[in-house]
Amino acid sequence: MRIMLVDDSKTIRRIQRGILEQLGYTEIEEACDGQDALSRTPAFQPTLILLDWNMPNMDGITFLKTFRQKDTTTPVIMVTTESEKTRVIEAIRAGVNNYVVKPFTPDLLQKRIRETLAKCGITK
Amino acid sequence: MNATLIRRFIEATQNVFSTMLATQITFAPPAPTSSISCTGDVSSIIGFSGDVAGAAALRFPLSTALKVVEAFTGEAFDEESEDFADAIGELANMICGGAKSNLDNACVSISCPQVVIGKDHKIQKPSDAISISIPCKTPHGDFFIEVSVRSSAAQSSAVSTAQPRAAAS
16 A cells, blocks of 8 residues: 655645654655656555645645546645635646545544545555 | 724634643733734744735734743744744744634735844834724733734724723722
8 A cells, every 4th residue: 555645734745654654555655746656656655645735836736636647546635724614625626536624533533544445445 | 993803813823722722721801902012032023915904913022932832842042043933933823823814704815924033123104094902811921913004094993892702900
């Protein structure tokens, strides 16, 4: 299982990495914005992507729309402070599979990851 | 300034501190910045635009900022570290993001955080901005949240009605 963390905050990437490692996932790649993520996905071939919305250079929704032009199946969980209904709808339309609002507890993130993978028929 | 905006900042701050830092936080009554002395050593500033235009700044004494970052990340960083600035910035991002997301019927965008570190620095607000300071008290030390709204976007509600849910005496 290869998981890509896309967030401009190293702190959040570190917290997410810790949670994922507790779940037994160790193949983890980090990207600091949408552009960085786009450049890393071809080589890394992620099984799951955790994606922030507000980032410099390229935001999460722009990344998602670009990524979905080539990849319609890799599950993406948006992890963001953006919790307005209009934003959630925009993300779903762009192809997000699940949504976590910051701040999040480890339990909530673990739950969303498990349900997303199960929905997409991906086993560990 | 709209009292709802201040209330949303208080709620968002409580949520971030309880969820990410496992820390209880209380608030003294918000007041105009001119009546509170709130210089800081570490500031994390986020601009917002749209239906509400302005900025919010988390303003910490250095000793508080160091302890808050340690509670947030689980690691001790010194103030020279990029990780320290990143953590302080992310705290502001979550608080401002949470506050603006809970504003009913308002479309607001936020900027990426900017972090300023320097002993007793001041932040100059635009002359047309109305600024309110929210004193925050935690076991790690006290800090302030300064919310400034451009007067063209400020609303008529009196800030004195914005009493925090968990006000400390």
